[in-house]
Amino acid sequence: MIYSMTGYAARTLDVEYGALHMELKCVNSRYLDFQFRLGEELRVIEPALREMFSAKLTRGKLECRVNFAAATTRAQSLALNADLIQRLKSFDAHIRDEFPLVAPLAVIDILRWPGMFGDDLPDTDALIPACMTLASEALEDFSASRAREGEKLATVILERLARMRELVRDVAPLIPATQAAFQERLRQRLFDAINSIDEERIRQEVAVFAVRIDVAEELARLSTHLDEVERVLKAGGACGKRLDFLMQELNREANTLGSKSVASEVSQTAMELKLLIEQMREQIQNLE
Secondary structure, eight states: OBOBSOEEEEEEEEETTEEEEEEEEEEOOSSEEEEEEEOGGGGGGHHHHHHHHHTTOSSEEEEEEEEEEEOHHHHHHOOOOHHHHHHHHHHHHHHHHHOTTSOOOOHHHHHTSTTTTGGGSOOHHHHHHHHHHHHHHHHHHHHHHHHHHHHHHHHHHHHHHHHHHHHHHHHTTHHHHHHHHHHHHHHHHHHHHOTTSOHHHHHHHHHHHHHHTOOHHHHHHHHHHHHHHHHHHHHOBSOHHHHHHHHHHHHHHHHHHHHHOOSHHHHHHHHHHHHHHHHHHHHHTTBO
16 A cells, blocks of 8 residues: 555544544655644643554654543533632732733633633543544544555556656667667768778777667666566555655666767657656655
């Protein structure tokens, strides 16, 4: 299975007195990076979540959001901690006496103050198992999302591979004829320019130059690299870095093919190969 580094999943789990909500989203990254946004009552679970996600992911920047939402009926029955309110009021007055320019406490700050609703907050120990269950379900959805995206990317890459195979297959028969024609033109020009030189010497020089412009080896390596790209895609798993390396090798062979070209057809083929390689590289940047 090929996985994209980009993916998204969201899950909600009903628990006692409310519901847990988890959101996972991932973007491209050279390495594996986590960003957790957890409610204060769930901070203790971060190491366990990190371990769970690390077992499934190898690359990407993953953002994980988890929060607990109290049930409406439960929230309506909550009572404010009157003693705590009085202490906060006293603290606020004292601080503002010392620092007159300090803004007073906002209502939202007071409501979020730890212990403001007494003992009616959810039991953290009870939330942890439920949160791990929720994480497992969300991770399953997340992996399925990445697999679907990876399958689409693999299809695009295979289409480009097929086109590159066509180009290599079409250009290969042209090479001997173009080389022979170029050698004859070069031999004739040399002979016309310096007809006093022995024709055998000219033939030798032309033969040496012909070896330099021979692209059979580049075409063979292109075919080999294309086979390897297809093999890696079919093998699946975390293959992004391997495929990126193969794109470099393909691009190197395409450049050499273009630099050795002595015919417009071969030069045009080299340019189209480079375009297809760049299109594949853009897709591979999204693969894990």
